[in-house]
Amino acid sequence: MTPSIRRPHPARPQPHPAGPSRHGIPAAWWAAFALAALGLLLAPWVFSAYALTLLVVYALLALSLAFVWGISGILCFGQAAFYGLGAYAYAVAAINFGESTGAVLLAVALSGAFALALGAMMFYGRIGDVYLGVITLVATLVLFKYANSTAGSAYAIGDAKLGGFNGIPGFPTLNVPGQPETAITGTALYGVASAVLLGAWLLCRWLTTTSFGRLLAGIRENELRAELCGYDTRAAKTLAFGIGGALAGLAGVLYACWAEIVTPEVFSLGVSAEIIIWVLVGGLGTLAGPMLGAAMLGALKGVLGSQQTVDNAVVMGALLVLVVLFLPQGVLPALQRGVERLRRRGTPSATEARSDDGR
Numbered sequence: 001m002t003p004s005i006r007r008p009h010p011a012r013p014q015p016h017p018a019g020p021s022r023h024g025i026p027a028a029w030w031a032a033f034a035l036a037a038l039g040l041l042l043a044p045w046v047f048s049a050y051a052l053t054l055l056v057v058y059a060l061l062a063l064s065l066a067f068v069w070g071i072s073g074i075l076c077f078g079q080a081a082f083y084g085l086g087a088y089a090y091a092v093a094a095i096n097f098g099e100s101t102g103a104v105l106l107a108v109a110l111s112g113a114f115a116l117a118l119g120a121m122m123f124y125g126r127i128g129d130v131y132l133g134v135i136t137l138v139a140t141l142v143l144f145k146y147a148n149s150t151a152g153s154a155y156a157i158g159d160a161k162l163g164g165f166n167g168i169p170g171f172p173t174l175n176v177p178g179q180p181e182t183a184i185t186g187t188a189l190y191g192v193a194s195a196v197l198l199g200a201w202l203l204c205r206w207l208t209t210t211s212f213g214r215l216l217a218g219i220r221e222n223e224l225r226a227e228l229c230g231y232d233t234r235a236a237k238t239l240a241f242g243i244g245g246a247l248a249g250l251a252g253v254l255y256a257c258w259a260e261i262v263t264p265e266v267f268s269l270g271v272s273a274e275i276i277i278w279v280l281v282g283g284l285g286t287l288a289g290p291m292l293g294a295a296m297l298g299a300l301k302g303v304l305g306s307q308q309t310v311d312n313a314v315v316m317g318a319l320l321v322l323v324v325l326f327l328p329q330g331v332l333p334a335l336q337r338g339v340e341r342l343r344r345r346g347t348p349s350a351t352e353a354r355s356d357d358g359r
Helices: 025-046 048-072 081-098 101-124 129-147 185-208 211-221 223-227 235-260 269-282 289-302 311-324 331-346 350-358
Strands: 179-183
Touching: 025 048, 025 185, 048 081, 048 185, 048 211, 048 235, 048 269, 048 289, 081 101, 081 129, 081 235, 081 269, 101 129, 101 235, 129 269, 185 211, 185 235, 185 289, 211 235, 223 235, 235 331, 235 350, 269 289, 269 311, 289 311, 289 331
Parallel strands: none
Antiparallel strands: none
16 A cells, blocks of 8 residues: 655645745845845954955855855865966956956856866766866866966967966956946955855855756755756756856956956965865855855964964864864854754743643
């Protein structure tokens, strides 16, 4: 006999555990989003906008890997490749265009296109997860070696000289569209970066609620089962990889406008490792966790950079080991569990509520 499946009565719909939602996103998430936006708005009153801008760039870069790895299940060791490509493409385009609007669009499009091409090669070629990580890492190292070897006047794209290990300085930074003489710097640049971060976070969160996002979640859990259901998992993973690459390229653009110089260090192995540490420490499988991890570790890196007693890499490695041992799901999920336990302690159980009513 086939067991029956009990379903809720149509007249009594079951409420969503997170409350009412808008466009498929729970109301609790909107509250957290508003709180984060308020925090970004008030932060310049307490901290330097210059330092905060870099932390926002780090958060956007971590978000790009959080979408590729945590949501789509694609472990990429070469997110720095798209980050650096976006920074270099912006610097070169800004010098040739003389303004930032077209340079930003070109840099983001180039980073996304490169990620799409690399992803299509790997996913349609049925490259395994281990080899996929190696290929993305090698792509980053190749770009790093090439950028270091471009010294001399022969290495130029239009009016922009690549500069080798000295990098590209003196390019036009972000400006008001249509007004190249009006540069966006300081607090204004922080505001633009914060708005971009919030928009990217909202986009990624919305994508997780669509059929495309649910397909990515299914691929992450069991790619073979998703294929047997008739879905083209290779196309979905390629598109997700391209989105992550475009977001990383956008982070590279903001970094270039913040630093006002682009060097081969943006392609370095250290940057690639830091991004992975941010995601793991913040909470793999979430979007907000990696952003929080990037902000915390980025601020710690800034503090450690002002002293010579302890090596920054040693501290980062020790933190990663401690988080993996004691907080394997990351900082944000641990905080969420702690808040949930406190909420349950403050809420009387059903038995206590009935006894109180009997009194």
